[in-house]
Amino acid sequence: MSREDPDVIDSVEKAFRLLQAFSAEHPTVTVSEAAQLTGLTRATARRILLTFTRLGFAESTGREFRLTPHVLRLGYGYLNSQPVAERAQPHMRALADKLLESCSMATLDASEIVYLARVPAARSMSITLSVGSRLPAYPTSMGRVLLAALPPERLQAYLDGVELRKLTPRTIDDAEALRAELERVRQQGYAVVDGEREEGVRSAAAPVRDASGAVIAAINVSANAARVSLESLREEFVPHLVATADAVSRDIGFDGARAVS
Amino acid sequence: MSREDPDVIDSVEKAFRLLQAFSAEHPTVTVSEAAQLTGLTRATARRILLTFTRLGFAESTGREFRLTPHVLRLGYGYLNSQPVAERAQPHMRALADKLLESCSMATLDASEIVYLARVPAARSMSITLSVGSRLPAYPTSMGRVLLAALPPERLQAYLDGVELRKLTPRTIDDAEALRAELERVRQQGYAVVDGEREEGVRSAAAPVRDASGAVIAAINVSANAARVSLESLREEFVPHLVATADAVSRDIGFDGARAVS
Structure with a gap:
């Protein structure tokens, strides 16, 4: 993880690295744990944790450090500059209510999709993915919609770099087969994925375009395969x-009347 | 904003400051704008923006820099270490559906509440507060529940430092009146606020406790005053x-059978 790029401020890279060491498994860390999780020296980890604490981004109870809600400020500028997440919410809520299934929105970050909004199904009592959750792009319907919209050279870079793993027996794990599927998604204007990331889960996704016509996000509907057939997903869900x-x-601000390639 | 605390790594403080300069009003910034918004020198602002770009947290299109969804990783460790946000979602959804009003969850960060989750009302097409949004604590129902749970010395520090502004004619803007109201909230186990932050908006909030009995969040229901009377808020909404x-x-993990002071 160590970098020697002169344009990167070393301590900033290390601070960002340490910030990401906190997780569900590590809601609190000691200096030693922070050092171990990040590969930083104990002295550096300690100084960064103290910096976080002084700036209000962390608090310590003796040896343990934990993040405070203050850190939400760091990602908030991004969410705030993406009005699509808030604008989409009522539309997504209406769709989830109509179809009685959960509805999500995500965008692409390198090889992963990142959830920007989520409306759980009305009856669902399950604990689900929420804002900031990440999944690999290739086996998900939203990922396919977003990959399908990449310019050819960026798609090629993605395909060159990604490791396509067979997460279920149905996962497309061949780059050329994936490229063909993405071309189909691009032409038909939506993606349908049937149990490729998780068995028993089907989903469909469609693109959201900004005023320039660029695909900036995807919205999906996800359903239990036992409840929703592939046919009803395609014929009833996709149009909505x-x-x-x-x-x-x-x-x-997208003007749907304008042609989009 | 400049600090001389030896425990604070200067460049980390500056990087966090610059990250927070991005907003709905400034979704993209040039080096000059970044310098102006933060009080940093142009050279420093430039170096930090380049660092963000190299690390994948920003991208530039010529002179303009914008954040990428990568920055959501920075707050995600916090959200992930707060399972309450995900756990609460289905309960909040059920409440919003039962009462046909929006339901939110927030926690306290210094003098502000920060939204951790939100379920809009089914019929609502309005654009609303979302995860990471902030409001001052004192004129909100969730803020009152969270302030009411502070230990006396922290409440005193809050009251000493806060500027109570009369946001509407109804806002409690007297520290002693606020302290008395917080004591009432603590005793009755919920807060009701009627148009103190925004005229025509009523809300009620109740505390969420962790396994130790500590109040870690508040959940509220918010309604248009024209639709929901104060009486039905208190008598129908509050019990649910x-x-x-x-x-x-x-x-x-809270064991409700154990007494909580």
Whole structure:
């Protein structure tokens, strides 16, 4: 993880690295644990944790440090500059209510999708993915929609770099087969994924476009395969989903009348 | 904003400061704008923006820099270490559906509440507060519940430092009146606020406790005053709200049978 790029301020890289060491498994860390999790020296880890504490981003109870809600400020500038997440929420809520299934929005970050918004199904009592959650792009419907919109050279870079793992027996794990599927997604304007990331989960996704016509996010509907057949996903869900994604696009300034390649 | 605390790594403080300069009003910044917004020199602002870019937290299109979804990683360790936000979601959804009003969860960060989760009302097409949004604590129902749970010395520090502004004619802007109201909130186990932050908005909030009995969050229901009377807020909404907050508390390990002061 150590870098020698002269344009990177070393202590900033290390601070960001340490900040990301906190997780569900490590809600609190000691100086030693922080050093171990990040590969930093104990002295550096200690100084960074003290900096976080002085700036209000962490608090310590004796030897243990934990993050404070102050850290949400760091990602908030991004969310705030993406009005799509807030604009989409009521549309997503209406879709989730109509289809009685959960509805999510995500964007692409390198090889992963990142959830920007989520509306759980009305009846669901399950604990689910929420804002900031990440999944690999290739086996997910939202990932396929977002990958399908990449310019050819960026898609090629993705395919060159990604490790396609067979997460279920159905996962497309061949780069050329994935490229063909992405071309189909691009042409039909939506993606359908049937149990490729997790068996028994089907989902469909459609693109959200900004005023320039660029695909900036995807919205999906995800359902239990035991409850929703592939046919009803395609024939009943997809039209509503595409209409919802289009409504969100119009809401953020996309003029649907203009042709989009 | 400049600090001379030897325990604070200067460049980390500056990087965090610059990260927070991005907002809805400034989704992209140039080096000059970044310098202006933060009080940093142009050279420092430039070096930090380049660091963000190299680390994947920002991207530049010519002179303009914008954040990428990568920055959500920085707050995600915190959200992930707070299982309450995910656990609460289905309970909040059920409450919002029962009462046909929006339901939120927030925690306290110094003098502000920070939203951790939000379920909009089914019929609502309005654009609302979302995860990471902040409001001053004193004129909000969730803020009152969270302030009411502070130990006396921390409450005193809050009251000593806060500027109580009359946001509407109804806002409590006297420290002693606020302290008396917080004592009432603590005793009755919920807060009701009627148009103190925004005219025409009423809300009620109840505390969420962790396994140790500590109040770690508040859940509220917020409604348009034209639609929901103060009486029905108190008599119909509050019992459901308190039951929901209690269910979330039990879900995260609070044993309701144990007495809590």
